[in-house]
Amino acid sequence: MDFNQENLFGQIEDLQELSFIERPVRRYLKTPEEIERLTVDEELNDIERAVYLLSNSSYQHSIVRNWGGGSVTSYQSPLSFSSSQIYRDFGREKVVFQKPTGDISSGQDVQRTSVVVNLPNLMRQNTSETIRRVVPKIREVLHVAGVEMQLAAAVSFLTILQEELVSITAYIHSFLPIILANLDHRDTVVSNAWLETLLTVINALPKETIRQEILSPLVSKAQLSQTVQSRLASCKILGKVARKFESHIIKRDILPLVKSLCQDVEYEVRSCMCRQLEFIAQGIGVEQTKTAILPELVELARDEGSSVRIAAFDTIVNLLVMFDSDDRTQIIFPLVMMFCEKSFKADESILAPLSHQLGKLCHGLSGNLTNEQHMWFLDFYKKFSTLGLQQENGQSDHTTQFYAADMDAKYVSVRQNCAYNLPAMILFVDPKCFYSELYPTFSTLCHDPETLVRRTVATGFHEVIKLLGSSVHTVHKELIALLQDESLEVLDALLDHLPEILRCVITGGDHAGSETKVHVPDLIPALSIAEQRAATSLKWRIHEKLLLTFSCLPQVISSDQIYYKFLPIMFRIMTTNNVLPVQRASARTLCVFVRYNRKQEQRQEICSKLVEQLGQGKSCWNRLRFLDTCECIMDLFSKAFFCKYFFLPVLELSNDPVPNVRIKFCYMLPKLKSALKLPADKHLLQQLELCVRKLLCQEKDKDVTAIVRIITLELDRMETSTESFPKRLQEKDLLDHKKEKEENLLLEMEDMEKRGESKLMNEKKLLSSFNKDGKRKTKLGRSRSLGGRVAPPKITTDKSTMKLTSAASNSQIATTTKNALLSFDGMLQSHSSSSGGTASLPTCSSRFYSANSNEHKTNGGKDTLPKKFNL
Numbered sequence: 001m002d003f004n005q006e007n008l009f010g011q012i013e014d015l016q017e018l019s020f021i022e023r024p025v026r027r028y029l030k031t032p033e034e035i036e037r038l039t040v041d042e043e044l045n046d047i048e049r050a051v052y053l054l055s056n057s058s059y060q061h062s063i064v065r066n067w068g069g070g071s072v073t074s075y076q077s078p079l080s081f082s083s084s085q086i087y088r089d090f091g092r093e094k095v096v097f098q099k100p101t102g103d104i105s106s107g108q109d110v111q112r113t114s115v116v117v118n119l120p121n122l123m124r125q126n127t128s129e130t131i132r133r134v135v136p137k138i139r140e141v142l143h144v145a146g147v148e149m150q151l152a153a154a155v156s157f158l159t160i161l162q163e164e165l166v167s168i169t170a171y172i173h174s175f176l177p178i179i180l181a182n183l184d185h186r187d188t189v190v191s192n193a194w195l196e197t198l199l200t201v202i203n204a205l206p207k208e209t210i211r212q213e214i215l216s217p218l219v220s221k222a223q224l225s226q227t228v229q230s231r232l233a234s235c236k237i238l239g240k241v242a243r244k245f246e247s248h249i250i251k252r253d254i255l256p257l258v259k260s261l262c263q264d265v266e267y268e269v270r271s272c273m274c275r276q277l278e279f280i281a282q283g284i285g286v287e288q289t290k291t292a293i294l295p296e297l298v299e300l301a302r303d304e305g306s307s308v309r310i311a312a313f314d315t316i317v318n319l320l321v322m323f324d325s326d327d328r329t330q331i332i333f334p335l336v337m338m339f340c341e342k343s344f345k346a347d348e349s350i351l352a353p354l355s356h357q358l359g360k361l362c363h364g365l366s367g368n369l370t371n372e373q374h375m376w377f378l379d380f381y382k383k384f385s386t387l388g389l390q391q392e393n394g395q396s397d398h399t400t401q402f403y404a405a406d407m408d409a410k411y412v413s414v415r416q417n418c419a420y421n422l423p424a425m426i427l428f429v430d431p432k433c434f435y436s437e438l439y440p441t442f443s444t445l446c447h448d449p450e451t452l453v454r455r456t457v458a459t460g461f462h463e464v465i466k467l468l469g470s471s472v473h474t475v476h477k478e479l480i481a482l483l484q485d486e487s488l489e490v491l492d493a494l495l496d497h498l499p500e501i502l503r504c505v506i507t508g509g510d511h512a513g514s515e516t517k518v519h520v521p522d523l524i525p526a527l528s529i530a531e532q533r534a535a536t537s538l539k540w541r542i543h544e545k546l547l548l549t550f551s552c553l554p555q556v557i558s559s560d561q562i563y564y565k566f567l568p569i570m571f572r573i574m575t576t577n578n579v580l581p582v583q584r585a586s587a588r589t590l591c592v593f594v595r596y597n598r599k600q601e602q603r604q605e606i607c608s609k610l611v612e613q614l615g616q617g618k619s620c621w622n623r624l625r626f627l628d629t630c631e632c633i634m635d636l637f638s639k640a641f642f643c644k645y646f647f648l649p650v651l652e653l654s655n656d657p658v659p660n661v662r663i664k665f666c667y668m669l670p671k672l673k674s675a676l677k678l679p680a681d682k683h684l685l686q687q688l689e690l691c692v693r694k695l696l697c698q699e700k701d702k703d704v705t706a707i708v709r710i711i712t713l714e715l716d717r718m719e720t721s722t723e724s725f726p727k728r729l730q731e732k733d734l735l736d737h738k739k740e741k742e743e744n745l746l747l748e749m750e751d752m753e754k755r756g757e758s759k760l761m762n763e764k765k766l767l768s769s770f771n772k773d774g775k776r777k778t779k780l781g782r783s784r785s786l787g788g789r790v791a792p793p794k795i796t797t798d799k800s801t802m803k804l805t806s807a808a809s810n811s812q813i814a815t816t817t818k819n820a821l822l823s824f825d826g827m828l829q830s831h832s833s834s835s836g837g838t839a840s841l842p843t844c845s846s847r848f849y850s851a852n853s854n855e856h857k858t859n860g861g862k863d864t865l866p867k868k869f870n871l
Helices: 002-009 012-020 022-027 032-038 046-055 083-089 104-117 119-125 127-144 147-162 168-174 176-181 188-202 207-221 228-241 247-262 267-284 286-301 306-318 325-345 348-368 371-385 409-420 422-429 431-437 439-446 451-459 461-483 488-495 498-506 523-536 540-555 559-576 580-595 600-615 620-636 639-645 647-655 659-674 682-698 702-717 731-786 794-823 826-834 841-859 864-870
Strands: 060-065 072-075 093-098 389-391 402-404
Touching (some): 104 127, 119 147, 127 176, 176 188, 176 207, 188 207, 188 228, 228 247, 247 286, 267 286, 267 306, 348 409, 348 422, 371 409, 371 439, 409 422, 409 439, 422 431, 431 439, 439 451, 488 523, 498 540, 540 559, 600 620, 639 647, 659 702
Antiparallel strands (some): 389 402
């Protein structure tokens, strides 16, 4: 018995510990007295309530003089001294604020914080009363407020400025002193929040206010006697105010403080001031930058602190445009060269920042480098791109394999930065020299063992393709490798610009659009493998994104390839996948495939499959997806197309045995009515009205009945569109008219292609028969020539006439098809050139005829051509 109790309930000591769980919970319960103290009269308006909450405080505070100790002066009446006194005496006195004990203080803090958060709304309601009564109370409470209230006040003050709830004069008088008073807060998070608010406020302040209220006190705040936090804030403020003044004022008032902070004893201050030199240089101009800023940068680049050297290097790169050719050649390049070599030998902590700026540095110095210097930077980049990898020995293949020697985080970051700088380095070496100079490095980064590196390459792959132009075929293998990457993060990064990438790859880099498309091997299998990996993973968002991206395929591959390779995939996903967004994405992409399919038989077959497998499927989920697919069809196709293939199958779902299907059908009734046009669709309108009456009379499910009644009222208010002249059509009708015209154009193009193919076949048969007759008559002519007679050139004349007729008919078909394509939208233009139909057949036939005509000229006599022209 004891054993069972021990197994069921545990040890007796463990049960005793459970009795202490309720005690902390009871401690947070409020007594009636405390609830009464936290209760506010409901009759007070917003401003009076805010004043009451801010005044209802029981804070006690004391000032401890002499930072190390000394006499203590206590103030019984709270907040009896002004904020300016605290701001002025903060360096000599330590202000100690003590909150009253008890749980009531936390409730009051929440109430006061809510008032501060709601301050912008109070300003919108009554600006003058809020400034007169509420803002002074907030100013008093902030001295003893916690972190939450301080952060809320900083955000509210910034919101008031950005939304221009008060004039800039009123803001300077009421809010700017509070911001300046809280810059030296003892909490670093709070002081940084107020500093960011002040830096934003400076943009809106007039110059005179900045000089008096900010720049004058800044001289004392930047001294070594102040705290590090105060000097860091001074550096950022100097960089901000330098954009507001003229160059002579910066040189006189700001530049001495800048040089003093660049020589500060703390490396944090030197690094912060070094990053602000870029803005100082923009304010003083090119000449003063060369004489005043560049020497400071050179000295800071040799600083003992690595963070200072990194800041100096970043600033030099950002200021390259302000240095002339001599400065770049004589000062910048030797300094950068020393910096890079030192990073490899002694200081590996600056490798990542250096690699991040390397592309921008090379691009900025490219116009001032010799061939040797150019090769030095390129070799340096190649070393960075393989940092942390070692070449595997014994590899005879030209595709060098690598394995990770030291997968340290800093080496991975360096290679990731190299992948990020690939477009800049392609510009540096010239895209024409990409294959000889950078292709091995590019291939290595595409096959890097780290996912972050490959993902970065995939993110910028579209920029690389744009730069390569007509040489885009050199990176086909890398595109296939990234599509088949084992990590879905790489595929996700590639999907953002995949339509653009595929267009450039298929058209050979011709951005203007080309009718000739390049065959990329393994592209379709790579896309299929990517879809399979996304489908088998748990990351359904990537799968959804990939399926939506597949809607660009009609621009790059033919209709037959889509029909045989990708349409089965879409049907499989719609019928077997369990994720609703993925099913809807596949349905929409399938509708896009049907929309731009150029073969009537395939379109009809797909529509019948949708009706049979989804609309008449055994699973209610498939029937629900059929309704989703019909909504996509309504968006992409014309009303006539939908009514022809899907209107009646949708009406059949009104008798579905599952109530959810009938509910979804009821929600589609307004769209169904809007898809009709009178008088052509009068019989469909009658079917729809009959269906609605049947639902109203025979429906037994109460949810479906309620929805039908609501939808019926909406249907009564709707007006059915009628066929009218184009000038009288509304915007929606014009769009539908355009869709219908495009669909008819597809049918006409298909008929033209079929007629062109049949005509070519007949001409080929006719040509073969002429060739046979020509051989017979040639033999007859030779026999007659033996008797001294000349054969008449009838065969030659017929053949030439046939050649001209065939060429004219073929050119007419090609011209008509091309004009139809140009009048169609962009996606259909690209797709028409990939189908290999009319545009290619006339060219082949004309070559065939010209070859035979030349052969006939060589076989005929010299008098044949002049006689034909005389006739």
